[in-house]
Amino acid sequence: MKYTEEMILHSESGYCMPFEAPQGQDVDLSLGYGEQVHPETGEKFFHHGIDFDVRRYMLSAVASGIVSGVGNDPAHGICLTIRYGEYEVTYGHLSSVFAQFGQRVKAGQTVALSGERLHIGVRFKGEELNPIEFLTMLYGNIMALQDAGDDGTAGFYEPGPETDYEKDKREIEELMLRFLPHYMDDLRCGAYTVPAHTEQSLRHIFTMGAMKEYFYERMPSLYNPLGLGRKAVPLACKVQNLLIADFLNYLALRHEAYLPGSGGDVKKNFMTKP
Structure with a gap:
C-alpha cells in the first residue's frame, strides 16, 4: 500500500508491544508475515499476520481505542479486534477476552489473555499491513517522544x-x-x-x-x-x-x-x- 503521514499513531501506553516479556527473557517471532512454508507438509501459504510463542500472556491495548470485534475464527480461534483511529489490530489464539464489543479501552489496559501462542493482524482503512511495520512505527514514536523529553543531545x-x-x-x-x-x-x-x-x-x-x-x-x-x-x-x-x-x-x-x-x-x- 502507499504510506502516508496520516498513518502515524501515538501509543500513550509507552509500549510498542501488546505484551511484556519476563525480565531477562526474549520472545521470538514464531511465524512471520507473508509467504511461508509449512514445516511439516512443505506447502507454501500466505500468513496474514505474525505469531509469537507467548503462552498465557496478559495482552494490553497499545493505544486508546474501541473494541470493534470479538469472535471465534476458524483459523485463529478466539479473536479480539481493537480500532485505533483508522487502524484495526486483531489478537488471535486467545484463551480469554476481558473487553466487550463497543467498549472503549485505554492505552496499556489489559484486554485479553493469550492461549498457546498469539497471532497479531493489522489493517489500515481495511487494507492489510505487515504487523512488524506497525509495531516498528509505534516503537519509533515512543523513542521520538522520549528523545524530545531529554536534553536534546541524544543521537x-x-x-x-x-x-x-x-x-x-x-x-x-x-x-x-x-x-x-x-x-x-x-x-x-x-x-x-x-x-x-x-x-x-x-x-x-x-x-x-x-x-x-x-x-x-x-x-x-x-x-x-x-x-x-x-x-x-x-x-x-x-x-x-x-x-x-x-x-x-x-x-x-x-x-x-x-x-x-x-x-x-x-x-x-x-x-x-x-
Whole structure:
C-alpha cells in the first residue's frame, strides 16, 4: 500500500508491544508475515499476520481505542479486534477476552489473555499491513517522544549515513552542542539567512526525491515522518552535507569559529557545491 503521514499513531501506553516479556527473557517471532512454508507438509501459504510463542500472556491495548470485534475464527480461534483511529489490530489464539464489543479501552489496559501462542493482524482503512511495520512505527514514536523529553543531545537510533565530514565528526558535534541553539535563534529572528544557492539545492534534492519516490517507502512515524527507507540514503547524505556546511558557514560568519586546522582564509568557503 502507499504510506502516508496520516498513518502515524501515538501509543500513550509507552509500549510498542501488546505484551511484556519476563525480565531477562526474549520472545521470538514464531511465524512471520507473508509467504511461508509449512514445516511439516512443505506447502507454501500466505500468513496474514505474525505469531509469537507467548503462552498465557496478559495482552494490553497499545493505544486508546474501541473494541470493534470479538469472535471465534476458524483459523485463529478466539479473536479480539481493537480500532485505533483508522487502524484495526486483531489478537488471535486467545484463551480469554476481558473487553466487550463497543467498549472503549485505554492505552496499556489489559484486554485479553493469550492461549498457546498469539497471532497479531493489522489493517489500515481495511487494507492489510505487515504487523512488524506497525509495531516498528509505534516503537519509533515512543523513542521520538522520549528523545524530545531529554536534553536534546541524544543521537540516532539507527546508524546515520556517512557524510563528507566524518573525520571532523567529533569536533562538529562539540560545536553543535555549543552553538546550535544560537544558530536556530538567529535563523528564526532573521539575524542569519541561509544562502540562496543552499536553499535552491535543498529544494532540488527534495523535488528529485519525490520524483524518485524516496518518501514513504516505509510506514511513517514521529521518528521518521517522511517514511524514509534505504532508497533515501543518498538523499539523506546530500541533505546532511548541505546542512552541516551551512552550520559551519554560520559559525565562521557570526562567531569566527572554525574546525581545527581551519583559518580565517576559509571563513566564507564552508558551503558545499550544489
